[in-house]
Amino acid sequence: MELIKALRGTRDILPDEIGYWQWVESIARDVLFKANYQEIRTPIFEQTALFERGIGEATDVVGKEMYTFVDRGERSVTLRPEGTAGVVRSFIENKLHATSGAQRLWYTGPMFRYERPQAGRQRQFHQIGVEVLGSRDARADVEVIAIATNLLKTLGLKNLNLNLNSVGNSSDRQAYRQALVDYLSQYQDELDPDSQDRLSRNPLRILDSKHPRTQEIVQDAPSILEYLGDDSRAHFEQVKQLLTALEIPYSLNPRLVRGLDYYTHTAFEIISDDLGAQATVCGGGRYDGLVQELGGPETPAVGWAIGLERLVILLQQLNSISGSTLDFYIVSKGNLAESQALILAQKLRTNGFAVELDLSGSAFGKQFKRADRSGAVACLVLGDAEAEQQTLKLKWLKTGEETTLNQSDLFDKIDQFRQQIKSLKKT
Ligand code: ATP
Ligand code: MG
Numbered sequence: 001m002e003l004i005k006a007l008r009g010t011r012d013i014l015p016d017e018i019g020y021w022q023w024v025e026s027i028a029r030d031v032l033f034k035a036n037y038q039e040i041r042t043p044i045f046e047q048t049a050l051f052e053r054g055i056g057e058a059t060d061v062v063g064k065e066m067y068t069f070v071d072r073g074e075r076s077v078t079l080r081p082e083g084t085a086g087v088v089r090s091f092i093e094n095k096l097h098a099t100s101g102a103q104r105l106w107y108t109g110p111m112f113r114y115e116r117p118q119a120g121r122q123r124q125f126h127q128i129g130v131e132v133l134g135s136r137d138a139r140a141d142v143e144v145i146a147i148a149t150n151l152l153k154t155l156g157l158k159n160l161n162l163n164l165n166s167v168g169n170s171s172d173r174q175a176y177r178q179a180l181v182d183y184l185s186q187y188q189d190e191l192d193p194d195s196q197d198r199l200s201r202n203p204l205r206i207l208d209s210k211h212p213r214t215q216e217i218v219q220d221a222p223s224i225l226e227y228l229g230d231d232s233r234a235h236f237e238q239v240k241q242l243l244t245a246l247e248i249p250y251s252l253n254p255r256l257v258r259g260l261d262y263y264t265h266t267a268f269e270i271i272s273d274d275l276g277a278q279a280t281v282c283g284g285g286r287y288d289g290l291v292q293e294l295g296g297p298e299t300p301a302v303g304w305a306i307g308l309e310r311l312v313i314l315l316q317q318l319n320s321i322s323g324s325t326l327d328f329y330i331v332s333k334g335n336l337a338e339s340q341a342l343i344l345a346q347k348l349r350t351n352g353f354a355v356e357l358d359l360s361g362s363a364f365g366k367q368f369k370r371a372d373r374s375g376a377v378a379c380l381v382l383g384d385a386e387a388e389q390q391t392l393k394l395k396w397l398k399t400g401e402e403t404t405l406n407q408s409d410l411f412d413k414i415d416q417f418r419q420q421i422k423s424l425k426k427t
Contacts, residue, residue, distance in 0.1 A: 009115070009123025020312045024155065025108065028128050031151045035143070037104040037130055042086035044110065048076040054085030054294055056260040058202040065113040067123075079112035083129045083305060084287070085294075091133055092296035102135040108308075120278030120310045131303035133291065138238035141266045141286060141302050142246065148270060148282050148304055149248055157314055159273040160281065162248065165256040166236040167204075168228045169264050170289070176227035177203055187217045207255040223254035235265050262289030266302065274317060275310055282306045327353040327421050329376035329397075331367035337387035344380065344392070344407065351414055353421075372397060377421045398424055 006012060013021060032039075048068050055062050067079040080086055087105060090096070096103050108128040115121055130147060132140045145162065152160055167173060181203050188196060192211035199206065207218055228236065243250055256267050267285035275281070284304025291299035328348055332341035338361070345357040356374055358367045364383070371379040381393035392410070395402045410417065 007123070009117040011122065017312065017316075020315045021308070024308060024311055024315070025128075027154050028106075028108070028151055031147060031154060032106050032130070035104065035147055037106045037147075040087055040090060040105045040107050041109070042083070042090050042107065043080075045077050045079050046086055046089065048078040050085050050089055050294070051078050051081060054088060054290060055082065056202075058198075058205070059260070061113060065115055067112045067114060081113045082111055083107045083109070083127060084131060084290070084303060087129075087131050088133075088291055088294050088296070088301075091299075092291065092294060097134065097291075097297055097299055102140065103133045104130070105133070106130045118278065120275060120307070120313060122309060126308040127305045128308060129303060129305035131301060133299050133301045135302075136288070136300040138235055138242060141239050142242040142248075144284065144302055144304055145243065145268060146246055146248060148284070148306065151306070152270065152281070152311075155311070155315060156318060157272070157311075161271050161273070162243075162250040163253040163256050163269045163271060164240070164243075164250040165224070165253050165267045166228060166232060166239075166265050167224060167257055167263055167267050167285075168232040170261045172227050172229050172232050173204070173224070173261070176222070176224045179222045179227065180204065180206075183221050184217070190214075190217060202260075204257045207257050218255060221255075224257065225252070225254050232265060239266055258285060262287050262293045264288040264300075268304070270306075272310070272314060274314060278310060280307070281310050281314070325354055325425070326356055326374055326376040328355045328378050328380055329371040329374045330355065330357045330380045330382070331364060331371055332358070332382040333361070333364060333367075334384040334387060337382040337384060340387050340390075340407070341380070341382045344382075344410075347411065351411070352418075377424050396424065398427070 048066070051066060052062055057063065061081050066081055069077055071077050087107060091103065091105075106129065109126065110124050111127050112124055114123060117123060130144055132144060149160075149162065168176070181199060184191065184199060184203065184206060188199065190213055191199070191206070192209065192214050195206040195209050195211065195214050206214065207221065209215060209218065225236075240250070250268075256269060258267055263285055265286040265288070268283075269280050270282035271279045272281050273279075282304050284302070286300070286302040288300040291297065291301060328345075330341050330345055332338045341357060345355045348355045356376065358370060360367060360370075364381070368379070376397060379395045379397055381395065386392050386404075390407050391404055392407055393402060393404050394410075
């Protein structure tokens with residue numbers, strides 16, 4: 001019989017890897033909590049029109065990468081390729097703008113894009129993202145960048161570079177677009193077919209083409225920074241100053257763009273030196289026009305999204321995560337001992353300890369080996385003799401030190417054991 005396998009571009013996150021994910025998620029929750037961001041959970045599928053309008057039909061994501069299908073009610077439905085469009089839809093639909101002050105939101109979950117799978121690029125992948133809705137202030141741009149760098153730093157990641165640009169407002173961009181088209185038209189025949197196609201539809205996107213000859217041509221293209229009007233220039237100056245004040249280093253990259261009208265001002269990416277071709281860990285920027293584009297009130301906004309697969313790859317390279325945090329591993333043999341051990345495990349868990357009970361019934365030797373591999377701090381041993389006397393053997397696995405005690409002693413002196421385990425875990 002032919003085995004049914006996971007779809008191309010999807011993968012299982014197995015127990016040997018899940019620790020990295022849970023660690024990233026818990027650090028992220030903590031960092032976001034400390035900046036008072038609230039989690040929002042939106043549906044994984046939405047009306048196709050939301051993404052067409054919210055991301056733009058001229059983008060690769062909408063043009064080539066969406067998982068779109070017609071459901072049984074004949075509606076066109078799309079698995080979300082990113083998080084911002086859904087968050088903004090929800091923001092408008094639930095009138096979150098009625099709350100005074102800026103809304104600080106975050107989300108995490110799977111995203112879907114029909115792409116060619118490779119290391120760090122999948123068809124189902126995961127992002128964590130933030131959106132600040134309702135502030136035009138440069139401090140909001142810098143706050144979200146600072147949260148991203150804070151998160152990455154807390155995870156112990158190094159060799160990251162923040163690339164920064166401003167794409168101005170739509171009138172700045174109109175002037176720039178013309179200059180760019182004038183320049184690129186001289187090389188029309190040398191551009192890759194995709195870029196030739198974009199020359200009329202979405203020329204700014206040509207700037208981040210991955211095609212080698214196109215990249216060469218683009219090197220000498222006019223810079224958008226020279227086309228910023230006074231307001232855009234002032235906003236960008238402030239962003240740069242505040243980043244410097246926070247001691248967050250950045251590199252200017254005038255080729256970093258988002259090609260759509262509702263993206264405005266700040267655009268940024270955080271790139272790793274340790275990831276090969278799929279090097280962008282975080283992408284974000286300001287989108288002052290999007291809420292209105294989707295039918296809401298004028299609401300300036302800024303946010304980012306981090307790709308979690310790429311973070312996990314980096315963390316695995318560092319191998320920086322601590323192993324199992326099991327407190328007790330319990331081995332037992334014989335009917336009475338086995339049932340006492342089960343009760344003991346349950347009591348220890350309700351007292352807040354992490355406990356694994358060996359269920360194999362195999363010889364003590366084999367159970368001890370598993371206890372050693374489990375990473376537990378201590379092993380509890382119950383055989384026939386202990387069971388009859390209501391005692392147990394406690395073995396500290398790190399030191400090999402062993403004692404016998406009454407089962408009730410374990411709970412009479414529970415706080416003492418808690419302290420001992422805590423200090424042994426630190427060493
Ligand atoms: P790329 O240039 O790598 O295709 P993108 O510009 O399409 O990235 P964004 O839409 O800005 O990416 O998404 C933010 C982040 O999500 C990326 O920086 C990356 O870390 C991650 N990401 C995007 N697409 C994928 C994918 N197919 N598989 C895994 N991670 C992804
Ligand atoms: Mg992409």
